[in-house]
Amino acid sequence: MEEPENNHNSASKVNEGINQPSSINKDALKKIKAKRHKLHSPEFYVDGILKGDRTILSRVITLLESSHQRHYVTSQKIIEKCLPHSAKSIRIGITGIPGVGKSTFIEAFGKYLTSIGRKVAVLAIDPSSEKTKGSILGDKTRMEELANDPNAYIRPTSSAGTLGGVARKTRESLIVCEAAGFDTIIIETVGVGQSEIAVNSMVDFFLLLMLAGAGDELQGIKRGIMEMADAIVITKADGDNVIKSQHAKNEFANALRLFPISESQWIPQVETCSALMKEGMDKIWNLIIEHHNFTKNNGYLEKKRKEQAKFRMYVMIDEILKNKFYGNSEVSKIFPQVEAELLAGKISSYIAAQRLLDAYFNFNR
Numbered sequence: 001m002e003e004p005e006n007n008h009n010s011a012s013k014v015n016e017g018i019n020q021p022s023s024i025n026k027d028a029l030k031k032i033k034a035k036r037h038k039l040h041s042p043e044f045y046v047d048g049i050l051k052g053d054r055t056i057l058s059r060v061i062t063l064l065e066s067s068h069q070r071h072y073v074t075s076q077k078i079i080e081k082c083l084p085h086s087a088k089s090i091r092i093g094i095t096g097i098p099g100v101g102k103s104t105f106i107e108a109f110g111k112y113l114t115s116i117g118r119k120v121a122v123l124a125i126d127p128s129s130e131k132t133k134g135s136i137l138g139d140k141t142r143m144e145e146l147a148n149d150p151n152a153y154i155r156p157t158s159s160a161g162t163l164g165g166v167a168r169k170t171r172e173s174l175i176v177c178e179a180a181g182f183d184t185i186i187i188e189t190v191g192v193g194q195s196e197i198a199v200n201s202m203v204d205f206f207l208l209l210m211l212a213g214a215g216d217e218l219q220g221i222k223r224g225i226m227e228m229a230d231a232i233v234i235t236k237a238d239g240d241n242v243i244k245s246q247h248a249k250n251e252f253a254n255a256l257r258l259f260p261i262s263e264s265q266w267i268p269q270v271e272t273c274s275a276l277m278k279e280g281m282d283k284i285w286n287l288i289i290e291h292h293n294f295t296k297n298n299g300y301l302e303k304k305r306k307e308q309a310k311f312r313m314y315v316m317i318d319e320i321l322k323n324k325f326y327g328n329s330e331v332s333k334i335f336p337q338v339e340a341e342l343l344a345g346k347i348s349s350y351i352a353a354q355r356l357l358d359a360y361f362n363f364n365r
């Protein structure tokens with residue numbers, strides 16, 4: 001047991017220079033922390049999730065984002081038990097450069113969806129947290145109205161770590177959200193990086209937000225991302241921007257026609273909306289439903305979900321192998337030496353890699 005800070009033997013004795021008692025009861029704080037970090041059985045969490053308990057849902061997502069082995073093991077058991085209760089939602093990926101209006105759009109769209117009886121979970125892949133340790137998505141004012149909606153749940157996921165890691169965490173968050181009863185899942189990314197490809201591997205519908213009057217180079221959107229889009233939505237189509245948005249709609253529709261027809265046979269659509277004025281939300285939702293029915297009827301939805309499962313298996317294999325390799329004690333032991341020899345020009349990259357891999361495989365023999 002830890003010694004109390006001020007060890008008085010008698011209540012009447014006054015110690016000289018006694019510290020002011022802290023306004024925080026340290027013992028109570030310890031208890032709260034211990035309780036917060038107490039790891040329950042997987043069944044406890046699954047029970048909470050299936051009841052739609054948000055506090056437990058959030059705790060589970062924290063667990064599956066954790067790098068502690070114990071948390072990882074528990075979270076994998078939870079995921080397995082949640083799987084039969086998942087796969088019932090419509091999964092939408094939304095991307096666009098910073099400032100295009102993603103959070104305003106998701107808030108207006110999410111509010112529209114809850115108003116028609118849908119339960120919406122927003123998983124936002126947050127690229128800022130790795131570098132700054134802060135988070136643009138942690139900003140309290142972001143999607144405040146939607147965050148307070150009892151039929152919506154918003155959760156940012158840090159994009160720190162490997163792409164495979166981010167994809168796994170997001171994918172698993174998606175499963176627990178579905179098991180918790182959310183029937184519409186929105187995954188938000190900033191459309192500048194590679195995470196869109198990972199997101200495309202877990203959603204049914206990919207929506208690209210764009211602005212009128214800015215060339216695509218200006219908007220920083222790669223052709224590959226345009227090709228993945230099931231719909232391009234030109235947002236901020238309000239005020240002076242209405243006519244420009246209409247022009248942009250035609251331009252994008254023409255540009256999309258030049259792309260080869262996608263495997264789903266779905267022809268990507270272009271729409272305009274104003275998230276600020278809450279206009280066009282119904283049009284976009286109807287489009288998503290149309291796409292859902294279209295791909296369900298022609299068998300593509302099922303095929304895509306199977307391919308996604310296969311893709312995830314490969315991602316998992318990569319992730320597990322990499323973690324085992326870099327976490328191996330023999331590899332860690334010789335790593336600095338091998339790296340130093342490589343940098344000194346004594347050995348080639350190939351030899352360096354081979355030596356490290358040999359150390360790993362010999363260890364596991």
Ligand code: GDP
Pocket residue numbers: 096097098099100101102103104105235236237238273274275276277
């Ligand atoms: P994000 O960085 O992509 O999430 O963009 P935000 O949603 O934060 O929006 C960036 C800016 O565009 C904010 O100042 C919004 O008020 C503004 N904005 C977003 N949507 C609209 C819209 O539909 N119309 C207009 N006029 N402004 C908008």
